[in-house]
Amino acid sequence: MANGQWFPPEWPERIRALAEGTLTPVVPKRAATVMLLRDTDGTPDVHMLRRRASMAFAGGAYAYPGGGVDPRDDDLRIGWAGPTRAWWANRLGVDETSAQAIVCAAVRETYEEAGVLLAGPTPQTVVKDTTGADWEADRASLVARDLSFAEFLDRRGLVLRSDLLGAWTRWITPEFEPRRYDTWFFVAALPDGQRTRNASTEADRTVWISPARAAASYDKGELLMMPPTVATLRQLIPYATAAEALRAAPGRDLTPVLAGARLENGEVVLSWPGHDEFTKHIPAGGTPA
Numbered sequence: 001m002a003n004g005q006w007f008p009p010e011w012p013e014r015i016r017a018l019a020e021g022t023l024t025p026v027v028p029k030r031a032a033t034v035m036l037l038r039d040t041d042g043t044p045d046v047h048m049l050r051r052r053a054s055m056a057f058a059g060g061a062y063a064y065p066g067g068g069v070d071p072r073d074d075d076l077r078i079g080w081a082g083p084t085r086a087w088w089a090n091r092l093g094v095d096e097t098s099a100q101a102i103v104c105a106a107v108r109e110t111y112e113e114a115g116v117l118l119a120g121p122t123p124q125t126v127v128k129d130t131t132g133a134d135w136e137a138d139r140a141s142l143v144a145r146d147l148s149f150a151e152f153l154d155r156r157g158l159v160l161r162s163d164l165l166g167a168w169t170r171w172i173t174p175e176f177e178p179r180r181y182d183t184w185f186f187v188a189a190l191p192d193g194q195r196t197r198n199a200s201t202e203a204d205r206t207v208w209i210s211p212a213r214a215a216a217s218y219d220k221g222e223l224l225m226m227p228p229t230v231a232t233l234r235q236l237i238p239y240a241t242a243a244e245a246l247r248a249a250p251g252r253d254l255t256p257v258l259a260g261a262r263l264e265n266g267e268v269v270l271s272w273p274g275h276d277e278f279t280k281h282i283p284a285g286g287t288p289a
Helices: 011-019 085-092 096-114 133-143 149-156 211-219 227-236 242-251
Strands: 029-039 044-051 066-068 159-161 166-172 181-189 203-209 260-264 267-272 275-282
Touching: 011 260, 011 267, 011 275, 029 096, 029 227, 029 242, 044 096, 044 211, 044 227, 066 096, 085 096, 085 166, 096 133, 096 149, 096 159, 096 181, 133 149, 149 159, 166 227, 166 242, 181 227, 181 242, 203 211, 211 227, 227 275
Parallel strands: 029 181
Antiparallel strands: 029 044, 029 066, 044 203, 166 181, 260 267, 267 275
16 A cells, blocks of 8 residues: 555445446535644644554544534524624535534534534633533533533533634535545634544544645554545645635635546546546456556
């Protein structure tokens, strides 16, 4: 493996089946993930977690905190601050109910997997500390889905700070994958006073790392990653601070990136539009090149 691109062994067979019309794509589930940034000397670091090798999807790969939309993430009782749901609907390219659910999923999953909460007692403040037994009990209830995010915020007297998020990009899992996600990527700065921790049962390691170093480690084959993770890391490299990245977010194109697979001269060609570095050529009965 020349680099750390995640490539499951079952992909060639599934890609051929899709190209030949014998595989029916599953409908992707909506999801959200957050690139948490904190400033260091001259560059922001990004928080990443390594998915456990036993995970059915992307086991062993480095990724950001995130996950699927919960059916209750569109609950209108959620305390809300920042741009309106209508504004987010226009930005994300969905209806208002879906926009709230996606933004809520981003905030909720970041708390569930990293212990970082983008919410505060007022529209201008953010909680300073989310550690302690009572916070952990609430987080565990969220993970178990015994508690909805609306109930959690109401119990704590908090409002979701949607203004602390910047929508960055959108990727859809390829059609040949058995587990598919339509994922919106966001950027956010680590709030003052809060700290990350490995709160996810799906991860065995977490790191703060500069985007340039993470991308270089991928290039050397030292870190395993999926294409959208590598692509977003490279996109973050030019920014000297988390604030700069957040200011750039509103101008980002959110046209979804979806991999395509085609048969060409007896081989399968797998490509991601606009991201030539991830193109794979798979000979008949062979391994990707």
